[in-house]
Amino acid sequence: MYSEKVMDHFSNPRNVGEIENASGVGTVGNAKCGDIMRMYLDIDDSGVIKDCKFKTFGCGAAVATSSMATELVMGKTVEEALKITNKAVMEALDGLPPAKIHCSLLAEEAIHSALWDYAEKN
Amino acid sequence: MYSEKVMDHFSNPRNVGEIENASGVGTVGNAKCGDIMRMYLDIDDSGVIKDCKFKTFGCGAAVATSSMATELVMGKTVEEALKITNKAVMEALDGLPPAKIHCSLLAEEAIHSALWDYAEKN
Ligand code: FES
Numbered sequence: 001m002y003s004e005k006v007m008d009h010f011s012n013p014r015n016v017g018e019i020e021n022a023s024g025v026g027t028v029g030n031a032k033c034g035d036i037m038r039m040y041l042d043i044d045d046s047g048v049i050k051d052c053k054f055k056t057f058g059c060g061a062a063v064a065t066s067s068m069a070t071e072l073v074m075g076k077t078v079e080e081a082l083k084i085t086n087k088a089v090m091e092a093l094d095g096l097p098p099a100k101i102h103c104s105l106l107a108e109e110a111i112h113s114a115l116w117d118y119a120e121k122n
Numbered sequence: 123m124y125s126e127k128v129m130d131h132f133s134n135p136r137n138v139g140e141i142e143n144a145s146g147v148g149t150v151g152n153a154k155c156g157d158i159m160r161m162y163l164d165i166d167d168s169g170v171i172k173d174c175k176f177k178t179f180g181c182g183a184a185v186a187t188s189s190m191a192t193e194l195v196m197g198k199t200v201e202e203a204l205k206i207t208n209k210a211v212m213e214a215l216d217g218l219p220p221a222k223i224h225c226s227l228l229a230e231e232a233i234h235s236a237l238w239d240y241a242e243k244n
Binding site: 001002010032033034035036056057058059060061062097099100 | 123124132154155156157158178179180181182183184219221222
């Protein structure tokens, strides 16, 4: 049912945690299942994402997509990170079952929300 | 949003894993969110549950209720375990938000399914 990459990122999620004094923080909720996700970004003066961490109460699919998403945004510029879609994250994970696609949206929305928070502060 | 007990069982879930040659195994799916849960029971000759382990791809609420449910069934007889409802598990956790009640059903259904599997084999 789940790809090896999904199981890997679910069992060993990357970049779980918080960043103190983060450049941007985004918290989003999933209307469909009631879950929440928080994403922290640390962005340097040249607009490059130096660190990214997340916390979620969401399911395994939400954990796996967020973990992969943090790896994809790391080292990217704000402009590049804005272009990362949940489709790209799912492809990097070799797909997700249709019933779990809404879970993958949490990661995309949380990153956008954190980037928005950063933009408002700068 | 979540009680201290829910956060405790979510962060440090009890009895996660598998039991080889379990007396009963139950796998159930959640129609609402597409998540799955598997429960393993080890039951001795007198019908007492000696061990109980679970695995899930479900959200934090599913993890917390399953963790609490495994603690509640441990040491109980099959008859007693059949009477444990998701309501009892939620009460033991000091409640869950309404949007997450469907998640708590996974644990109850998985235990019932594992007990049913045991009954069929014996
Ligand atoms: S949202 Fe699927 S088990 Fe909670």
